[in-house]
């Protein structure tokens with residue numbers, strides 16, 4: 001059973017509700033974060049809260065609780081989720097909305113922003129895709145650039161991503177890759193993208209529309225530790241079609257190998273680099289959450 005923290009109370013998520021005049025609901029005016037927990041502890045919550053604060057700052061949205069208060073609420077929520085489900089692992093969705101205001105988009109009519117958090121389970125890939133690699137398409141829906149809305153803002157506006165996700169489902173594919181308006185690869189609909197090409201691990205830069213993914217950052221750190229050359233690099237569809245390996249990363253998804261893009265098959269799936277990084281990533285999450293490193297807070 002998914003559990004929700006809202007207004008200082010914890011209750012089953014199906015019983016939690018938001019006001020119909022909340023601008024988060026009416027206009028998608030708000031920001032959110034996703035976090036994983038294992039062994040009852042969050043993986044890199046500091047990075048998530050940092051990103052939440054950056055997203056909120058970009059929208060001039062105030063977060064109604066301080067970091068320590070949010071951390072305390074999250075711990076309470078994870079514990080309630082554990083009691084309700086007998087599980088010490090899962091996914092957290094943390095949402096900050098502009099709050100209740102008058103009809104009309106002006107945020108000035110919303111005196112107090114809203115905050116709620118949901119703890120539940122999120123499974124974003126089939127067992128088959130995990131084992132032998134996902135089949136991807138490149139979506140026709142593009143990601144807007146900083147000339148409209150900077151994609152580093154993790155806002156409640158996910159319609160471009162949803163349109164791309166629907167394209168994938170309609171095409172019978174597992175997921176879609178989104179290009180930016182200049183035709184360069186940005187990311188998946190809720191994941192960061194990696195390719196392996198000539199022994200180098202590459203991921204698109206945030207300037208091309210990629211989110212500052214927390215899993216992406218962890219993968220780059222692991223590559224460095226493994227001595228694998230890794231960096232951000234601009235990519236066109238051609239780079240995906242000719243890659244040796246490809247995989248997607250995200251908090252909800254974890255790591256997922258890619259078998260093909262638009263019918264062009266990777267040389268291997270799951271590839272050697274993916275397999276090595278995936279094993280290290282699982283170890284890293286396990287160690288950090290087990291040792292409570294993720295809880296350490298400054």
Ligand SMILES: Cc1ncc(COP(=O)(O)O)c(C=O)c1O
Nearest residue numbers: 190191192211213214215250251
């Ligand atoms: C659009 C988008 N890109 C990338 C990601 C992956 O980021 P992270 O690894 O921080 O979950 C997400 C996940 O929330 C996302 O929504």
